[in-house]
Amino acid sequence: MADIVLETRGLCKRFGPIEVLRGIDLQVRAGERIAIIGGSGSGKSTLLRCLNFMETPSEGEVLLDGVPIGAPRRHRDGRVTTAYSPAALCRVRQRVGMVFQQFNLFPHMTVIENVMEGLRTVKRLPRAEARGKALAQLHRVGLAEKLDAYPARLSGGQQQRVAIARALAMEPEVMLFDEPTSSLDPELVGEVLRSIRTLAEDGTTMLLVTHELGFAFHVATRVIFLADGVFHETGTPDAVLRHPQRERTRAFLASHAEFTF
Amino acid sequence: MRYDWDFGAVLAQAPLLLDGLIGTLRIAAAAIGLGVALGLVLALMRLSPRWLLRWPAAAFVEFYRNTPAIVHFFWFYFAMPVVLDVSLDAFLAATLALATQSAAFYAEVFRGGIRSLGPGQWEAGRALGMTDGQAMRRIILPQAMTRMVAPFLERSFELLKTTSLASTLAYGELLFRATQVNSATFRPLETYTVLAGMYVLLLFLFSSAAGFAERRMTAFR
Numbered sequence: 470m471a472d473i474v475l476e477t478r479g480l481c482k483r484f485g486p487i488e489v490l491r492g493i494d495l496q497v498r499a500g501e502r503i504a505i506i507g508g509s510g511s512g513k514s515t516l517l518r519c520l521n522f523m524e525t526p527s528e529g530e531v532l533l534d535g536v537p538i539g540a541p542r543r544h545r546d547g548r549v550t551t552a553y554s555p556a557a558l559c560r561v562r563q564r565v566g567m568v569f570q571q572f573n574l575f576p577h578m579t580v581i582e583n584v585m586e587g588l589r590t591v592k593r594l595p596r597a598e599a600r601g602k603a604l605a606q607l608h609r610v611g612l613a614e615k616l617d618a619y620p621a622r623l624s625g626g627q628q629q630r631v632a633i634a635r636a637l638a639m640e641p642e643v644m645l646f647d648e649p650t651s652s653l654d655p656e657l658v659g660e661v662l663r664s665i666r667t668l669a670e671d672g673t674t675m676l677l678v679t680h681e682l683g684f685a686f687h688v689a690t691r692v693i694f695l696a697d698g699v700f701h702e703t704g705t706p707d708a709v710l711r712h713p714q715r716e717r718t719r720a721f722l723a724s725h726a727e728f729t730f
Numbered sequence: 731m732r733y734d735w736d737f738g739a740v741l742a743q744a745p746l747l748l749d750g751l752i753g754t755l756r757i758a759a760a761a762i763g764l765g766v767a768l769g770l771v772l773a774l775m776r777l778s779p780r781w782l783l784r785w786p787a788a789a790f791v792e793f794y795r796n797t798p799a800i801v802h803f804f805w806f807y808f809a810m811p812v813v814l815d816v817s818l819d820a821f822l823a824a825t826l827a828l829a830t831q832s833a834a835f836y837a838e839v840f841r842g843g844i845r846s847l848g849p850g851q852w853e854a855g856r857a858l859g860m861t862d863g864q865a866m867r868r869i870i871l872p873q874a875m876t877r878m879v880a881p882f883l884e885r886s887f888e889l890l891k892t893t894s895l896a897s898t899l900a901y902g903e904l905l906f907r908a909t910q911v912n913s914a915t916f917r918p919l920e921t922y923t924v925l926a927g928m929y930v931l932l933l934f935l936f937s938s939a940a941g942f943a944e945r946r947m948t949a950f951r
């Protein structure tokens with residue numbers, strides 16, 4: 470068994486009185502590709518966002534390469550919570566890349582500048598080296614000829630591929646994709662999925678929230694159905710998507726009946 | 731009744747008026763520079779999650795928004811020596827009065843520009859491992875700045891015109907020199923017409939330069 474890269478233990482997330490995640494135990498091994506599916510509002514984004522600390526977990530631990538993130542803090546009443554220093558979170562985020570549904574490219578920078586930005590500002594690489602790495606990632610997503618275009622000049626699919634290259638350039642150990650194709654016109658979905666598939670073939674460890682169940686079936690090594698803030702059903706794509714055991718999973722899949730494997 | 735316009739006597743005083751123009755530009759440049767720096771600090775304080783930073787900045791802004799500029803001129807010039815035992819020359823007093831008041835307005839311009847960017851840009855920066863400072867400097871401010879140009883100019887025009895209050899401290903800026911020209915020539919109509927023309931020309935050049943800068947800054951849109 471490969472090493473566990475990313476792990477959560479008893480991860481909970483509340484927004485005020487709303488309990489979105491209720492004790493998530495997740496182990497992600499190197500090279501695994503985990504598809505997370507579930508209804509809208511079931512907490513899929515929240516789960517991903519807790520993994521790179523865009524959201525702060527309310528309870529539980531996140532471990533990177535077996536090392537817990539944050540430092541335990543004991544309160545006077547005996548409770549123990551975790552304190553996260555900004556510097557520690559910056560280090561974690563360099564190792565856990567994220568691609569957003571809305572791309573969030575930097576509109577004031579060209580394509581190549583977008584991809585170089587993290588390398589220059591965060592990793593402080595010399596310009597030539599950053600450019601080389603950025604070019605390599607843009608090649609991977611098939612956008613090496615758009616280097617000096619501004620994002621506003623690109624299609625949604627191209628923008629999302631730049632966003633993928635931007636995250637990859639940091640050479641993260643895990644990639645998080647939060648519905649990377651959900652805000653794209655249908656005819657642009659394919660090109661983005663092809664880029665993600667290329668990464669999958671290269672052995673990139675990834676967690677992918679998606680409604681593209683056909684894609685999940687072919688590309689994921691494991692599928693997780695999230696409902697009521699817990700893993701309702703998990704297993705191989707074949708087990709979860711073709712032979713679901715739980716009623717709730719079946720109902721969810723039935724509502725996505727249009728997908729084909 | 732007909733009035734015989736005669737600009738000759740006034741134009742003969744051109745060196746004095748030019749000296750006034752330079753005085754106006756000196757105060758304006760110093761006050762804008764200082765005001766922008768202080769305004770940025772105030773804006774960042776007001777955007778801070780800590781109330782200990784937010785609250786004093788908000789009080790400062792409210793105070794300056796609700797007091798007339800001339801009060802600050804007098805305060806820096808006449809009250810500082812008494813209260814703090816520092817006496818400022820007219821240039822310094824005028825610059826400080828303008829800079830502090832403009833800072834309050836610039837702060838609101840900056841804050842508005844920064845807040846006009848959604849959370850997505852912050853998150854994209856943080857997701858790459860940037861500190862909040864890095865995200866602010868590299869991602870947020872460069873974009874916010876392009877949205878600030880128009881309100882920023884409006885404030886700066888206001889400031890440029892308000893420099894005329896420095897004449898009340900007998901500082902040799904445009905208005906003060908114009909009053910001198912007037913008492914030398916007894917030609918108030920011509921004097922103040924030329925004065926108005928000089929302000930218009932100044933602001934026109936200023937706004938043309940700013941328009942050029944704005945087009946370059948927003949080329950990416």
Ligand SMILES: Nc1ncnc2c1ncn2[C@@H]1O[C@H](COP(=O)(O)OP(=O)(O)O)[C@@H](O)[C@H]1O
Binds near residue numbers: 507511
């Ligand atoms: N920042 C937030 N503040 C308050 N509630 C939130 C916030 N983010 C998400 N939620 C709530 O948490 C629940 C799960 O949201 P989300 O993780 O975005 O679901 P999904 O991605 O599965 O559609 C929703 O009910 C949503 O309204």
Ligand SMILES: [Mg+2]
Binds near residue numbers: 514515
């Ligand atoms: Mg979501």
